[in-house]
Amino acid sequence: MTVRLLGLNCSPRDKNNSGIMIGHAFEKLAATYPGQFEHEVVHLRELHVEPCKACNVCGKRKDGTFIPCVREREDDVQGVLDAMVAADGIVVATPVYFGLPSDLFSKFIMRTRTLRHQDFKLANKPVGVLATAGRRSGGAETAIIATWLPFVRNGCLVVGNGDGTCQFGAYGWAGPRGHVSSDEWGLVQAFQTAQRVFTLAAMVKAGAEATGYGDYMRFSYSQGTRT
Ligand SMILES: Cc1cc2nc3c(=O)[nH]c(=O)nc-3n(C[C@H](O)[C@H](O)[C@H](O)COP(=O)(O)O)c2cc1C
Numbered sequence: 001m002t003v004r005l006l007g008l009n010c011s012p013r014d015k016n017n018s019g020i021m022i023g024h025a026f027e028k029l030a031a032t033y034p035g036q037f038e039h040e041v042v043h044l045r046e047l048h049v050e051p052c053k054a055c056n057v058c059g060k061r062k063d064g065t066f067i068p069c070v071r072e073r074e075d076d077v078q079g080v081l082d083a084m085v086a087a088d089g090i091v092v093a094t095p096v097y098f099g100l101p102s103d104l105f106s107k108f109i110m111r112t113r114t115l116r117h118q119d120f121k122l123a124n125k126p127v128g129v130l131a132t133a134g135r136r137s138g139g140a141e142t143a144i145i146a147t148w149l150p151f152v153r154n155g156c157l158v159v160g161n162g163d164g165t166c167q168f169g170a171y172g173w174a175g176p177r178g179h180v181s182s183d184e185w186g187l188v189q190a191f192q193t194a195q196r197v198f199t200l201a202a203m204v205k206a207g208a209e210a211t212g213y214g215d216y217m218r219f220s221y222s223q224g225t226r227t
Contacts, residue, residue, distance in 0.1 A: 001036065001202060001205060001206065002035070002036055002037065002038050003033075003036060003037060003038070003088045003089065003198055003201045003202050003205065004038040004039065004040075004086065004087050004088050004089075005026070005029070005037070005038075005039045005087060005088065005089045005090065005091055005194065005197060005198060005201065006039070006040055006041075006042065006083050006084055006086075006087035006089075006090050006091070007022040007025075007026060007039060007040070007041035007042065007090075007091045007092075007093065008041075008042055008044065008080075008084075008090060008091070008092045008093070008105075008108075009022055009041060009042065009043045009044060009045070009093050010044050010092060010093065010094040010095070010101060010102045010104050010105035010108070011043075011045060011093070011094065011095050011102060011104070011132075012044075012045050012095075012102060012103075012104045013045070013095075013177065014045075014177070015177040015178055016045075016095070016177060017095065017132040017172055017174045017177065017178065017179065017180035018093035018094060018095055018130065018132055018172075019041070019043065019093070020172075020178065020180050020181055020187075021093045021130040021132060021170060021172050021180060021186070021187070021190040022041055022091060022093045022130065022190070022194075023041070024187045024190055024191065025091065025130065025170075025187075025190040025191045025193065025194035025195075026039045026041065026091075026194060028191045028194075029191070029194055029195060029198055032195070033198065036202075037198065040083060040087075042080050042083060044080075044104050044105070044108055045104065047075070047076035047077070047079075047080065048075040048076045049075060049076065049077055049104070049107055049108050049111070050071050050074055050075045050077070050111075051107050051110065051111075052071075052110040052111050052113060053070065053071065055070055057069075057070050058070070058113065058114035058117045058118070059114075059117035059118070060117065060118065060119065066117075066118045066119075067117075068114065069111065069114040071111070077108065077111045080108070081111065081112065081114065081115060084112070084115070084122060084125075085115065085121045085122065087125065088125065088126075088201040088202075088204070088205055089125055089126040089127065089128075089197040089198065089200065089201035090125055090126070090127045090128075090151075090156070090197070091127075091128050091129075091130065091193065091194050091197055092105070092127065092128070092129045092130070092147055093129075093130040093131075093132070093190075094129065094130075094131055094132075094143060094147060095131075095132050095133070096131050096132065096133035096134075096138055096139050096140050096143040097143075098139065099138070099139025099142040099143060099146075100139070100142065100143050100146050101129075101131070101143050101146055101147045105147065109150045109151075110150075112150065112154055115154060116153065116154050116155075120154065120155040122151070122154040122155060122156055123154070123155035123156070124155065124156070124157060124204055124208070124214065125156045125157065125201070125204075126156070126157045126158075126159055126196075126197045126200040126201045126204065127148070127151045127156045127157065127158050127159070127197065128158070128159050128160070128161070128169055128170075128193040128194060128196055128197040129143075129144045129147045129148065129158075129168075129169040129170070129193070130169060130170040130172060130189075130190045130193060130194075131143045131144050131147070131169065131170065131171060131172065132171075132172030132173075132174055132180055132186070133171065133172070133173065134173075134174065134175030135175075136173060140171040140172075141168050141171070144168045144169045144171075145168065157200065157204070159193070159196045159197060159200055160193065160196065161189050161192035161193040161195075161196055162192045162193070162195050162196030162199065163192045167189065169189070169193045170186060170189035170190040170192070170193045171186055171189060172186035172187075172189075172190065173186055174186070
């Protein structure tokens with residue numbers, strides 16, 4: 001079985017630390033699980049991302065067909081949504097901004113509402129977060145938890161890192177561009193978090209295949225309402 005992970009780099013600046021965190025984690029995963037791991041990294045800063053218009057049009061018709069986002073053809077978001085749906089798990093890397101994930105993350109993640117309205121297309125996908133902050137106690141953990149929330153609303157399974165300490169994810173400690181490369185423990189945590197996403201994604205995939213319960217969330221969302 002192969003497990004496909006999508007990396008979402010939510011830093012708006014070039015040569016960012018978030019990309020280094022994801023790159024390191026995925027490189028090490030590929031070396032640890034040869035032949036079992038596929039991945040793709042989306043750098044949101046390179047894409048055109050429009051905000052959700054709150055038009056409330058996306059969703060499900062009474063006949064069961066889906067109504068796409070009205071912005072489907074206006075920018076690059078639909079391609080990322082498709083990549084999220086195709087992935088078995090997601091690793092988000094974000095800079096910490098005022099104790100929160102980046103505004104780029106927030107703008108993008110609101111557009112996943114269309115997936116929620118389309119029978120929870122992200123249901124049961126494991127998600128881990130790698131947050132990079134310039135300061136110790138600068139809000140890495142609040143940023144991680146804030147990043148989790150929209151994924152929980154999408155029916156995802158949020159995880160921390162996978163070693164014996166079981167923290168909330170990864171904390172990269174770096175201010176200037178590229179400095180996270182010298183944060184040895186941050187990089188270790190980045191790998192551990194991605195590894196936790198990978199292993200849980202493998203378990204969910206195998207379990208869904210064995211039990212047929214993979215679509216439980218989708219089947220239980222049967223009223224056709226947009227709640
Ligand atoms: C608008 C803004 C807000 C920030 N807020 C925080 C903060 O609350 N806590 C902190 O430790 N660092 C903060 N930083 C520093 C960044 O988190 C830090 O530079 C990080 O390495 C950026 O990651 P990136 O290179 O992936 O973009 C802030 C930076 C900016 C530009």
